[in-house]
Amino acid sequence: MTEEILFGERVRQLRQEKDMSQKELGQVVGLSHKAISTIEGGQRSTSIEKLILLARFFSVSTDYLLGLSDKRERM
Numbered sequence: 654m655t656e657e658i659l660f661g662e663r664v665r666q667l668r669q670e671k672d673m674s675q676k677e678l679g680q681v682v683g684l685s686h687k688a689i690s691t692i693e694g695g696q697r698s699t700s701i702e703k704l705i706l707l708a709r710f711f712s713v714s715t716d717y718l719l720g721l722s723d724k725r726e727r728m
């Protein structure tokens with residue numbers, strides 16, 4: 654599994670756990686719903702700044718989002 658696919662799957666899972674639409678998540682981090690859709694689909698990644706915003710919003714580590722760890726909690 655590529656990093657982009659795992660990243661996208663984790664973003665989708667976390668978004669769905671919060672019962673949010675792609676549009677709502679995009680508004681939180683400053684991306685369009687189309688950008689969120691392509692991230693979740695594994696077609697693109699995102700900037701470091703947006704990665705940090707996502708991690709903070711979901712209260713998970715960037716390592717978790719990137720697939721470097723299976724532990725959600727931040728250190």
